[in-house]
Amino acid sequence: MSRPPVNPIDPDGDQQGGSGPHPVGRPAGIKVISLVVVLEAMALLVAAGWYGLQLVSGAPVLSFWGAVFTLGLLLAFSAWLFAVAVFLFRGYRWPRAGALVAQLFMLTIGFPTLTGGYVIAGLAMLVPAAVAIVLLFDKRVIAFASRAGGAPPAL
Template sequence: MNPENPSENAGEDPRENASSNPGQEPLRNTAEGHAGAAARPKAIVVIAVVVALEAAALLLAAAWYGTQLLTGAPVLSFWGAIFTLCLLLAFSVWLFAVARFLLRGFRWPRAGALVAQLFVLTIGFPTLTGGYPLAGLAMLVPAVITIVLLFDKRVIAFASRAAGAPPAL
């Protein structure tokens, strides 16, 4: 690699040029292709697990809601109920994607995880104060922990991969 003009080698794989860089070790891929990255922090795993569990809870809610629709539970608007079911499924898929790509070190899932936790907080506080303290705490505690961990400097440093990096799929 020519240090005077790095644009000459812009499209090349740095591992291929390892022989032309004596004394320098080639970049190793860590964290599923995140070249040159540090090891995955435990906080990323905690955040991804919380988000994946929230996605699973939404999937279970969608399954329950769907079975209620199939068994003939009364609804005001059938198409409104179908729309709600589709929203539950879409949000669940989105949260699973956020968890997966956060583990891979991408930048965009941090914002998605934060927004999801803010939604959980808006549901958790009324649940807590509305007479369901255990359910409210079950929503609030993981959401607060996740929000705090999202702003940890190791999480920010790890999850900084831009979308222009090597293909994700």
């Protein structure tokens, strides 16, 4: 007979009462980080739509297949960010790294944008990224997002 999996956050192994794997509830930091990542994914999806529209309408490009590849990358990164947001919201451990990398990319794009004279666009990239980075290292967020994605019990 197999035993049910034990959550490392819940030392008693008591998951009765419908409280789920996280009896204390979802921290506000997880909600904010997930929202920031979803908004970034939606922005990439809008950019991919605009890029695809420009590509279909006959905008001049140096390489058609290079433009198709760029469109594919925009769509893939958007899907990846949606997955990061969903699984971070559920409390998995692996999306924390993905969210951190995405925020570091936002910082590397946001600073040149800000110093290039596009203050509002730069701040729109920098402020949410900085907030998400700070919240990613909050102890409540780390404690909540520590679930491993192991296999279900064999028996």
